Amino acid sequence: MKNRNSIISIAMLCLAATILTAGIGLASCTNALSGSTQQSESSGDDFTVSVFLDGGGENAAGAKSLAFDNVAVTAVTVLVFNASGERIGSGSLEKNVSSWGGKISVSESGSAVFQAVAFDSSSKLLYVGRITKTLLGANDMVTVPLGAGELEGGSIQGYVPTLSLAVNIFAGNPSVAGTGTDALPGLFINPYQITTDGKYLYVADMGSNNIRRVEIATQIVTTFAGDVAGAAGVRNDGGIGNLTRFNSPRGITTDGTYLYVADYANHAIRRITISSRLVESYAGTLGATAGATEAAAGSAALFNGPSGITTDGVNLYVADTTNNKIRKIVIGATDDTRAVSTIAGLTGAVGTAGWLDGAGAGALFSGPQGIATDGTNLYIADTGNNRIRQVKIADGATSTLAGSGATGSLDAETGINATFYGPSGITTDGAYLYIADSTNHKIRRVEIASPHSVTTLAGTGSAGSTNGVGTAAAFYGPMGITTDGLNLFVSDYSGYSIRKVQ
CATH class of the missing domain: 2.60.40 (Immunoglobulin-like)
Known part of the structure; x- marks a missing residue:
């Protein structure tokens, strides 16, 4: 950046x-x-x-x-x-x-x-x-x-916030899951990934099959796209806002002009024009059988349960979860310029789940879900491997920054000695990575600079929705995380809410 x-x-x-x-x-x-x-x-x-x-x-x-x-x-x-x-x-x-x-x-x-x-x-x-x-x-x-501060990869980067680690419920109600019309505080059903342009939060609310928007200044929640009743499907692709449907959307990112959504059960990438709320297919065959096909035209490619997505403004990068690989989509004006390829993981076929660092095609992942970028590298929450991985955009070279692979919640000065348990969400401010360590019910931080020290910022380690400071606060399966340059915002999946770490 x-x-x-x-x-x-x-x-x-x-x-x-x-x-x-x-x-x-x-x-x-x-x-x-x-x-x-x-x-x-x-x-x-x-x-x-x-x-x-x-x-x-x-x-x-x-x-x-x-x-x-x-x-x-x-x-x-x-x-x-x-x-x-x-x-x-x-x-x-x-x-x-x-x-x-x-x-x-x-x-x-x-x-x-x-x-x-x-x-x-x-x-x-x-x-x-x-x-x-x-x-x-x-x-x-x-x-x-x-x-x-600058929008990069769906978060605000360049300004490292000094956090008091006070945690509260920013939107939603942990006691009530639901869809909903415009509201304060609004309701969610299993919010997954989350992104921001610094003015709004955008949430892939998987359980309601909607894309929700939260204004940061007022905390007002609106249903930005998808059926307000929560119906799943592919209806009216190319339509406006609430006239369209998604099917368990998981991943979301923004470049400030568009939202890009990893539409998990539709095995496709969707694009939403923020100004008009126009929803359209961008890559993948919408609603088709899952696959791993690479293609010069976006609509001819196949994905298999994509869960995470980010952008450097030139390309989109997708955590293609069930394919166990990281895909690249060229941002193009027309379908035939949106080439889809694999930047890391086995090319052209469903990748075998595993853990292996190395050159792009030789790397192995296990159900990667979260993905972030600082414009030079991709950072992956490699969920099944309990590791945080780095992929160089220039050549796909893959390495492990943090996580031994064992299940646990151990902090460590040297990243690879730390342990995670199902890390699912990841974001960066350019200096640190922030991890939604889902099954640990914690928020963790990884320093990008070597030796990639890992610390726990918030979370008791037990499921809950209690507000508090740092490790006195409780989360319930946090799945996604982003930063507006000042705070962390966490999509608390089983807590039906968006949490703020100040």
Whole structure:
């Protein structure tokens, strides 16, 4: 991915009630958010944060237009959370750089996490940042330093988040599985993989045969594509949004313009145009008998239960699970330019499940499910082998970064000495890999740099949906994981929910 070193900051000010704009509500800043003078939350006091840039007020000369790396920043979203990862801000969320008028009210004691994301005019994410601080009273200021972030492989990379490891339920209800109309918090049935463009989460909700969208700023869930009643099938391919059908979709990724879906039981790759919600077949023979055929034209190729997918903007890469191989699809404008080949694993036939590192065609996998990329390498959650694998995009050379192959949950300084149990989801911020270690009910982290140290970030190791910090929190079969550059978002398969690790 590109390396951009520009840093910007967004400052926030706790203002006196007398200068608040109408419509936001009066707020008192006479008390600190924490400290000996803090009144209890039940007192009804609000705290208002006014957004402006680089120490200038709303009308400062530098606050009206902004450009970094020759790309204009036109809007900034600011969110405020408590130490448990729960939203405590209210009011207008997204501010246009040309009109800084809105405020965010905070009405909870204790320190707060201030999170900011900067976008260009096409809603492309450019910068992200966060800081934890306690406001100390009227006219106190919080500065959030922002670093460059970039969408790559279905996650935001380039900014390594400092995580408090607070885990909460971001969307869904662990006690209720279901499809659903637009809702907050919405319902899921066995959410599988998950991707983000920094503004929305997109979830392959396997049990409801739908693609769901969650707006990060508001946590509102919508059914983006697929039958709202959850019917499976291939109906109306080439149709719009909810008029189409999927069959147990598992994998999903985005390049910001399209979503690409690994439609598991239809043995095909589908593409959704985000702006119009147009759904169409992209590669594989939709609904056909499973196979492993390579082809110069996408529709002539065959897949066998594809579960994971990622993109570097040039090609799609698919974890073709039951074929025990990693496939490559050239991104092309027409079917005859979408050649499908195998980048790692046995070429042209169903691969034998096994574990072997080496040159592309000589490598062996066992039911690989999750796949991510940083633009140079592919990273594979090799589920049946209990290992994390790396595949070089340039030549398909395959190696093992972490996992001895034994079943377990052992952390280790040297990656190959660690153990996993059915790792299914994987994402990267460019420096670390984050693993949804499904049968261990844990979230693990692998450092990309040698010796690939493995640590457990969150999860008790027992199935559950308890919120908490780090290993005090419980997951229930986490399957997918992505990062918006600031948080980890986990699709908790048997917990029917999307969890956030802040």
